[in-house]
Amino acid sequence: MTNTTHLKLPLIAAAQAQKHVTMNEALARIDAALHLSAISRSITNPPSAAQDGDTYLVADGAAEDWLGQTSLLAVFLNGGWEFLSPQIGWSVFIQDEAVKVTFDGTSWRSNILSLSRGGAATRTEVIEIDHVFSAAPAVSETTPLIPAGCSVLAVTGRVLSGFDGDATDWSLGVDGAETRYGSGYGVDTGAFLKGVTGQPVAYYEDTPLRITAATGALGSGVVRLCAHTIQFDLPDPL
Structure with a gap:
C-alpha cells in the first residue's frame, strides 16, 4: 500500500530518499482536510490566482484541471491541484454561502440535522x-x-x-x-x-x-x- 485508506496520504517507503517531500505532502493534505472549509461549491473553472491551501468543492460541469473531479475537494498545493475524495459523513463549511454541507455517500446535502438510511433528512x-x-x-x-x-x-x-x-x-x-x-x-x-x-x-x-x-x-x-x-x-x- 502506497497511500492511506481515507485521505490517500502518501506513505514513506522503506529506504526512500528525500522522505521530507512525502511527509510534507501528507501534512499539507491533513491541513486541508482538518476542519474542512471550502471557498465555494459553484465554481467550474479552477481560479487562476489560487493561493496555496485554497480549497473548493468541485461543481458539476467542471473543466480544465478540474475535469472529471465533480463533488471532490480541490486543494491548491505546491503550484497544482490535489483532490480529496470525500467519505460518508464528511462535512464542509462553504464560505461564500455560509452553509455547512455533509456528504451522504452520493451527494453533498446542506445543513443536515439528521439523515435516515433511505435518504430522508431533517x-x-x-x-x-x-x-x-x-x-x-x-x-x-x-x-x-x-x-x-x-x-x-x-x-x-x-x-x-x-x-x-x-x-x-x-x-x-x-x-x-x-x-x-x-x-x-x-x-x-x-x-x-x-x-x-x-x-x-x-x-x-x-x-x-x-x-x-x-x-x-x-x-x-x-x-x-x-x-x-x-x-x-x-x-x-x-
Missing part, C-alpha cells in the same frame, strides 16, 4: 433577504421568503437603512397574522428584531413576510430579514 436553514422598499405606505411585503413545506421557528432582522416616513414603529408577520413575529420595532438604522414563535409554524405555500406600520407611512428603507426554518427532505427514490 435540515435547518436560515433564509436571508435584504428587503428594500421605497415610498411605501403603511404596508410593505417581501418577495416569497418562506418556502412551502417548512416550519419556521423565528424571524430575526435588523434595519440597515432607517425608515424615512412618519411611522414611529412597525410589526412583522404574514398576511392574516401581521404581528406573528412581533411589534413595536424601531425605525432607525440599527434597530433589530427577534420574533420567536411559541411553537414552530408550518407553511404550505411560498409565503412573503409583511411589514406593517403601527401608524403613518413607512417611507423608504432597508431591512435585513432572516427566517429560521426547519425543512424536510423525502427519502431517495428506489
Whole structure:
C-alpha cells in the first residue's frame, strides 16, 4: 500500500530518499482536510490566482484541471491541484454561502440535522433577504421568503437603512397574522428584531413576510430579514 485508506496520504517507503517531500505532502493534505472549509461549491473553472491551501468543492460541469473531479475537494498545493475524495459523513463549511454541507455517500446535502438510511433528512436553514422598499405606505411585503413545506421557528432582522416616513414603529408577520413575529420595532438604522414563535409554524405555500406600520407611512428603507426554518427532505427514490 502506497497511500492511506481515507485521505490517500502518501506513505514513506522503506529506504526512500528525500522522505521530507512525502511527509510534507501528507501534512499539507491533513491541513486541508482538518476542519474542512471550502471557498465555494459553484465554481467550474479552477481560479487562476489560487493561493496555496485554497480549497473548493468541485461543481458539476467542471473543466480544465478540474475535469472529471465533480463533488471532490480541490486543494491548491505546491503550484497544482490535489483532490480529496470525500467519505460518508464528511462535512464542509462553504464560505461564500455560509452553509455547512455533509456528504451522504452520493451527494453533498446542506445543513443536515439528521439523515435516515433511505435518504430522508431533517435540515435547518436560515433564509436571508435584504428587503428594500421605497415610498411605501403603511404596508410593505417581501418577495416569497418562506418556502412551502417548512416550519419556521423565528424571524430575526435588523434595519440597515432607517425608515424615512412618519411611522414611529412597525410589526412583522404574514398576511392574516401581521404581528406573528412581533411589534413595536424601531425605525432607525440599527434597530433589530427577534420574533420567536411559541411553537414552530408550518407553511404550505411560498409565503412573503409583511411589514406593517403601527401608524403613518413607512417611507423608504432597508431591512435585513432572516427566517429560521426547519425543512424536510423525502427519502431517495428506489
